[in-house]
Amino acid sequence: xxxxxxxxxxxxxxxxxxxxxxxxxxxxxxxxxxxxxxxxxxxxxxxxxxxxxxxxxxxxxxxxxxxxxxxxxxxxxxxxxxxxxxxxxxxxxxxxxxxxxxxxxxxxxxxxxxxxxxxxxxxxxxxxxxxxxxxxxxxxxxxxxxxxxxxxxxxxxxxxxxxxxxxxxxxxxxxxxxxxxxxxxxxxxxxxxxxxxxxxxxxxxxxxxxxxxxxxxxxxxxxxxxxxxxxxxxxxxxxxxxxxxxxxxxxxxxxxxxxxxxxxxxxxxxxxxxxxxxxxxxxxxxxxxxxxxxxxxxxxxxxxxxxxxxxxxxxxxxxxxxxxxxxxxxxxxxxxxxxxxxxxxxxxxxxxxxxxxxxxxxxxxxxxxxxxxxxxxxxxxxxxxxxxxxxxxxxxxxxxxxxxxxxxxxxxxxxxxxxxxxxxxxxxxxxxxxxxxxxxxxxxxxxxxxxxxxxxxxxxxxxxxxxxxxxxxxxxxxxxxxxxxxxxxx
Numbered sequence: 001x002x003x004x005x006x007x008x009x010x011x012x013x014x015x016x017x018x019x020x021x022x023x024x025x026x027x028x029x030x031x032x033x034x035x036x037x038x039x040x041x042x043x044x045x046x047x048x049x050x051x052x053x054x055x056x057x058x059x060x061x062x063x064x065x066x067x068x069x070x071x072x073x074x075x076x077x078x079x080x081x082x083x084x085x086x087x088x089x090x091x092x093x094x095x096x097x098x099x100x101x102x103x104x105x106x107x108x109x110x111x112x113x114x115x116x117x118x119x120x121x122x123x124x125x126x127x128x129x130x131x132x133x134x135x136x137x138x139x140x141x142x143x144x145x146x147x148x149x150x151x152x153x154x155x156x157x158x159x160x161x162x163x164x165x166x167x168x169x170x171x172x173x174x175x176x177x178x179x180x181x182x183x184x185x186x187x188x189x190x191x192x193x194x195x196x197x198x199x200x201x202x203x204x205x206x207x208x209x210x211x212x213x214x215x216x217x218x219x220x221x222x223x224x225x226x227x228x229x230x231x232x233x234x235x236x237x238x239x240x241x242x243x244x245x246x247x248x249x250x251x252x253x254x255x256x257x258x259x260x261x262x263x264x265x266x267x268x269x270x271x272x273x274x275x276x277x278x279x280x281x282x283x284x285x286x287x288x289x290x291x292x293x294x295x296x297x298x299x300x301x302x303x304x305x306x307x308x309x310x311x312x313x314x315x316x317x318x319x320x321x322x323x324x325x326x327x328x329x330x331x332x333x334x335x336x337x338x339x340x341x342x343x344x345x346x347x348x349x350x351x352x353x354x355x356x357x358x359x360x361x362x363x364x365x366x367x368x369x370x371x372x373x374x375x376x377x378x379x380x381x382x383x384x385x386x387x388x389x390x391x392x393x394x395x396x397x398x399x400x401x402x403x404x405x406x407x408x409x410x411x412x413x414x415x416x417x418x419x420x421x422x423x424x425x426x427x428x429x430x431x432x433x434x435x436x437x438x439x440x441x442x443x444x445x446x447x448x449x450x451x452x453x454x455x456x457x458x459x460x461x462x463x464x465x466x467x468x469x470x471x472x473x474x475x476x477x478x479x480x481x482x483x484x485x486x487x488x489x490x
Contacts, residue, residue, distance in 0.1 A: 025426070025439060027483045028082040031465055033476025034063040038074070040477045043462045044101045044109065045455040049080035052109050053462060053479060056097030057089060065089040068120045073098035073113050073132070077140060080458070082481065086140035092117025092125075096132060100159040102167070104196070107138035110167060112159040121145050126178045131156035131169065133199055146199030148192060150175025155214075162220035163257055165196035170227055172214035173206070187212040189229045189251075193260060203260030207231070207253065217279050219286065223315075224263060226286060227253045228276050231267070250274050250290065252313060266317040270294030273306065280336040280344070285314040289333040289346055292324060303355040304328035308348045308367075310336075310375055323375040327352020331367065334391040337402075343372040345402065347394040350382065361413040362386040366406045368394065370433060379433040385410020392424075393452025395459055397484050401436070402429040405452040405461055414438050424449040424463055447478070459484050 032038070040055035053076040057064050064074040065088040072091035075098065079085055090096065094117035101111045115122040115132035122132060122145070130149035133156075137143055148154065148169070156171040170191035188208035192201045207213065211232025219226040230248040250268040255261060268274065272294035280287040292309040307326035310333070314320050325331065329351040337345040350367040353360045357367065358380060365384035371377055383389065389408035396402055404427045408415045414435065415425055424441035441447050442465060449463040459482040466475045 024483050027481045029478065029480040030078065030082050031476050031478050032063065032076070033057075033465075033474065034059045034061040035469060035472060035474060036060070037473065037475040038064065038464075038477055039475055040450060040462055040464055040479075041097070041099045041113075042101055043451050043453065043460060043479070044103050045453055045458055045460055046077075046103050046107075048107075049456075049458050050078050050085070051460050051479065051481075052077055052101045052103065052111075053477060054098035054101045054111050054113070055477065056113075068096070068117075069093035070117070071095040071097055073111065073134075075101070075109070075111055075136065075140070076477070076479075077109075078479065080481075082479075088136075088140055090121045090134050090142070090145070091115060091132075092120030092122040094118070094122075096122060098132075098134075099156075102159060102161055104135065105165070108136045108140075108143070110135045110159070110196070112156055112169060114155060115147060122147055125149070126175075127151040128175070129153045129155065131171065133159075133167075133169070133194070135196070135199065144199045146194070148178075148201070149173065150178030152176070154178075154190075157214065157216050158218045160218040160220050160225070162193065162218075162225055166202070166257070167194045167196060168192070168218040168220055168225050169194060170215035170218045170229070172212070186232065187214060189213040189215040189227075189231065191215050191218060191225075191227050191255075191260075193225075193257060205255060205260045205262070207251075212248075216276065219279055219281055220257070221281070224254055224256045226279070227255060228279060228288070229253075230275060247271070248273065248275065250276050252288075252317060254317065264317045266319075268311065268313075268319070269309070274309070277333045278336045280338060282312070282338075285312060285320065287312050287336055287338075287344060289336050289348075291330075291332050303352075305352070306330040306332065308333045308346060308350075308369070310344075310346060310371065312375070321375050323371070323377075325356045325369055325377060325380075326350065327355030327357040329353075331357075335393055337394050337396060339370075339396065343370065343378065345370050345394065345396075347391050347404065349389070349391060356380065357382060360384075361410070363410065364388040364390075366391050366404060366427075368402065368404060368429065368433065381429060381433045381435060383414050383427050383435070383438075384408055385413030385415045387411075389415075390448075392449035392461075392463070395452060395454040397454075397459070398457070400431040402431075402433075403427070403452075403459070403482075403484075404429065405449045407448045407463075415440065421446040422448055422466075426461070442478075457484075 098113035215229035276290040311322035387409040424447035
C-alpha cells in the first residue's frame with residue numbers, strides 16, 4: 001500500500017545568536033519512504049518549476065511502485081507545488097539504481113545508473129555491472145531502456161545532453177567485449193554518444209594505458225564534446241620484488257559529435273596526485289576545479305597536503321591560467337559557480353587553518369572561495385564546527401547573496417547545538433562573503449543533504465532522513481523548495 005507523507009509548509013527558526021525571529025524558509029517540503037532504505041542520488045529542476053528525483057530503493061511496500069527484486073532505481077516527478085505527478089521504479093532481480101537525471105524536450109526525462117540484473121528492465125545487460133539508462137515520457141511511461149557494457153564491471157559517471165536529441169555518457173570499464181571493444185589494461189576510460197530516439201550508441205570511444213583510467217565528466221558544446229578524466233601513468237616499472245607504480249594524471253579530450261574522433265588531447269596538472277571534480281562551461285573554454293599535491297615548474301606553489309586547484313582551459317585546450325588555494329592540510333573541490341561580470345566562486349572543503357584558509361573551526365569545514373576572472377582570491381569563508389562537514393551545493397539568489405548547503409556532525413560553530421547525529425544546514429552569505437545566518441535541518445532525524453540547485457529563479461534542496469524504526473534502519477527521501485523570490489540564472 002502506498003504511503004504518502006503530506007506536503008507541508010515549514011516555518012523554521014534561523015539560528016545565529018543575534019537572530020531569533022522565524023522566517024518562512026521553504027515553500028514546501030516532502031518526505032517519502034518506507035521501511036528499509038530509499039536513498040536519493042540526484043535531481044533535475046523541470047521547465048515548469050517542478051522537479052525530478054532519482055535514487056535507489058529496497059522498499060518492498062510499493063511506496064515507489066512495484067518491486068523488481070533486490071534494489072531498484074526509482075524516479076519521482078513533482079510539480080511546482082510539491083504534488084506528486086507520477087512515480088515508478090525500474091530494474092531486475094539483481095541490484096539496480098539511478099544516479100543521474102535530465103529533463104527531455106518532451107517533458108519527460110532520461111535517467112542513468114547501474115544494473116547488476118540480466119532480467120526485468122535490464123534484460124539486455126551482459127553481466128557484471130553495466131551502465132543502465134531509461135528514457136521516460138511526460139507521463140512516466142518507459143520509452144526505451146538501454147544497458148551499456150560487457151561481461152565485466154562497467155560504470156557510468158556522467159550524463160550530458162548533446163546535439164538535437166542525443167546524450168553523451170562516460171565512465172570506466174573493465175570489459176573487453178560487448179559495446180566496448182578491446183581493453184588497454186585495468187579499467188579504461190570510455191564514452192558513448194547515444195541517440196535520444198532509441199538509446200542506440202552512435203559511436204563509442206575508449207582510452208587508456210595499462211593502469212586504471214576513467215572519464216568523469218562530459219560537457220557538450222556546438223562544436224563537440226569535452227571529456228575530462230584521469231589516465232594512469234606508470235611512474236616505475238614492475239620488478240621481481242615489486243609491482244609497477246601508477247599515478248593518475250588528469251586528461252582533457254575534445255571529440256567531434258559526428259564521428260567521436262579526438263580533435264585534441266592534453267594532460268593537466270603536475271607530478272603527483274591530481275583530479276578534476278567540477279567543470280563550468282565558459283563562452284570560450286571551460287573553468288575546471290579539482291585537487292592537487294603537485295609542485296613543479298608547471299604548477300603554482302602548493303601549500304602542503306592536497307590543495308584546491310582551479311584552472312581555465314581555452315577552447316583550443318591551452319591553459320589560460322591556474323591557481324591553487326589551501327593550507328598545510330587537505331582541501332577538496334566540490335562545485336563552481338559563475339558570478340556575472342565578477343568572476344567565480346568555488347565550493348570546497350578544507351581541513352587547514354593556515355595559508356589561504358582563515359576562520360576555520362576544526363575538522364573539515366565547508367570553504368567558499370571568491371576569485372576574480374583571472375583566479376585572484378578576493379575573499380573566502382569557512383563554514384562548520386569542530387567536527388567534519390560535507391558540501392551539497394551553492395546557489396546565488398536575486399539579491400546577489402550566496403546560499404550554501406551541507407551536512408555536519410558538529411554541535412558547535414556555525415551549526416549550533418543539536419543531537420549527536422548528522423545534521424543538514426543551510427548558510428546564507430552576503431555578496432562580500434560575510435555570514436548572515438544559518439539554518440539547521442533535521443534535528444529530529446539524521447539528515448544528509450546531497451544536492452542543491454537553482455533554475456530560472458527556482459531553488460530546490462535534496463537530501464535524506466535516516467532513523468531507526470523498530471530496530472531497523474529507515475532512510476527516506478527529503479525534498480524542499482525554497483521560498484526565495486528568485487535565483488540568479490548564472
